Amino acid sequence: MDIKEFKKIEKKWQKRWKDMELYKTPEKPKKKCFLLEMYAYPSGDIHLGHFRNYILGDVVWRYKAMNGFQILHPFGWDAFGLPAEQAAITNKESPLKWTMDNIAKSKETLERLGISYDWKREVATCDPEYYKWTQWLFKKLYEHGLCYREKTFVNWCPDCKTVLANEQVIQGRCWRCDTAVTKKETEQWFIRITNYAERLLLGLDKLEEWPENLKTIQRNWIGRSEGSEIVFKLEKGNIDLPVFTTRSDTIYGVTFIVIAPEHKILREILPQMKKREEVEKYINTSLMKTEIERTDVTREKDGIFTGLYAINPFSDERVEIWTADYVLSTYGTGIVMGVPGHDQRDFEFAQKYHIPIKVVINPPGGELRVEEMEQAYTEPGVMVNSGPFSGVDSTSGIEKTIEYMEEKGLGKRKVTYKIRDWLISRQRYWGAPIPMIHCDKCGIVPVPEHELPVLLPEESKVDFVPKGRSPLADVGEFYNTECPKCKGKAHRDVDTIDTFLDSSWYYLRYLSPHDNDEIFKKEEAEKWLPVDLYIGGIEHAAGHLIYYRFITKFLYDIGLVPSDEPTIKMFNHGMVLDEHGDVMSKSKGNVISPRELIDKDGVDIARVALLFFAPPAREILWQNKGFKGARRFLTRIYTLVKKYLKDYSGMDANALQKKEYEFYRSIEETIRDVTVDIERMDFNTAIASLMELLNRMYTFDKKDIPIFQYAIRKFNLLLAPFAPHLLEELYSWYGKSESIFYETWPSYDENAIKKEEVTIVIQINGKVRSRIVVPANREVDEVKRIALEEEKIKKYTAGKKIKNFIYVKDKLLNIVL
């Protein structure tokens, strides 16, 4: 079959489907399915990775449709973000136009790919009708005390000239431009996601249909750690120096404490220091360092003694106060107690600076001697030199010291998380403006709801070249405003919202994308939520998918959504790599565009090839050759149907001859296998089963009898989700006028699958020596008797004593000699 024929069919059906509104979301779903794939960032055109993701969803749509589901299958655009602005800076293009052109192009490609989206529900986050509600959501978070402004040291990308959330720093580098991230002290907006840390963690246990590795990434990211906060006191002056520790059993071994260089307390106590200038110098050098330099594990730790002392609340001992940049200001209390005897980092630090080392835990049955120690002893043991706790087992010592400190008011039990509050303001133009107003008199005042959206100023008035402050700061008509409270002079917040807030709730806007009065209709939420299946890449595990869960929990708490988890089943597809296993990228010049593929082979062939290459969860190494198999397969079915399709008015399975009945059985088995495989998203093996059946159809010699027509018809239904255009065409050849996707998915004949004859493997000592064909369901004795009469078996058993028989019914007999 000519490729042109495929393309003609493709065009024909894409048009018909559009005309008949095949993908339209039903108003009143009886059996609902909310099917979601991650929306796309419109940078140029859809790429092969997207294509793979979207055909996975498309197969599910078609399968579910044939199983009687009413489906919501929407699509949209993650349309705000830096690349658009970058295009504006480098090519003097309008960010809006750049974005809209890319959306148009990508959308056209998606339509040509025949993906089953209900385009009536399309959303784009840069649309004021959309970002109005992003701003509304920001305000809601603010109203519920989950949004606050704070001046602190934050991640700063010197290239993008904006701050970054923790999730956007990948191994010390900016997620977008790969520049080493530095620290900068500024005032920023944060969202208190840490309030939800515990629930985000516990919720994972209930997500049974989420991949285990994805949940592990989230667990690690949340990083729950149980311990206690112990309050050391500054020796002079009534200042608290709380430390967080998981090892309160080592409290008597503290010989110093370390404060993070950017810690506020350090600045407070600075005036008391004799060596103030040196300490200030150290602090400044630390702050100059990049994230990579500071977190380099191989680097030797350094620090400086402040000259001040603190008091250990357990022992009343005086300990040195140091500052060192290996201590992170954003974790725990930003102050760490140094126990060199029992923590390797503290040990190295103490050795370098000649700080005393104390043994307070002895190994079971042993005794440590400081002079002989070459490293810290970090294992459990017996507490010694620990006042009232001496002799206590160190594991239970943790609990006992906590009880003690709570009783005496020296500290308290504490759970700490690695996850940080979400830094959400960005010093860039192309995003949703933060809907807040700063008034000298009234402070921070939210923009009233009826004034939303706060529109981005026109592009012609904006200078996009980054200056380290938001471009909006220099647009007078945007900046200057009136305070909603006192009506006095005020100014707008000039930052824009992190695009991860846009994407945290986009799935909800699909529920009622054109509603101007509400973020989404509650009754629509009741109808469709939660998402039944969400398909996207694993790279979003510790970013988008955490925010997505978090915002859902928040909206659940304020009564807007019926479930506190957004998605029942999550599926991560693998990446599409080039033939050498490298990521496809423009700079490498190894990009293959979906358009290129479908121009050459047509959509159905490209779909089958991509689906057949590997299981969807695994990565694909691109192979041009692989397409040949898909092309052959689809051509073969086309040719066969064209040649042999006839009228068909049913067939009687019971009247079939033996060979025909076996053919019938193989059809029924294929129905079962394909169904099971699709349910498990094992699309590659589903297609393999269909290939097997097709091979059998080719070699089946009576192509003029009803059973063959039966095979054709079942085959068409089973293949339809994978190659929809072609199968729709073949279906129309039966004289059907409706779409094949209104057909019912075939069920199979249970009785036919039960075999009346089985092949039993005969093993001698676990090695296959022969096979016998017997009627199904035979007992061991009968099989034994037949097996022992086999010539091949006799050869082995002659003169030997048989020790044992292992029989697995209908499968195997193992004779143990």
Added chain:
RNA sequence: GCCGGAGUGGCGGAAUAGGUAGACGCGACGGACUCAAAAUCCGUUGGGUGUUUCACCUGUGGGGGUUCGAUUCCCUUCUCCGGCACCA
């Protein structure tokens, strides 16, 4: 360093409540069709040995174990990929 995932023919990959390893496809080889080639159709195809329409040996990264029987379970080790990485 810690936590995940994976190692199966020339290649992509099947098969794990332990039970015929290599489904299906690519490639290769042989045959049919053809003046010829392509396409198509029909076969063969893990490696090895032999007396080569058949028989045996060997084989799922390496080593060991449990078992009548291990790609599957356990221990150990190597390699690759991914996540986190001074988190106190």
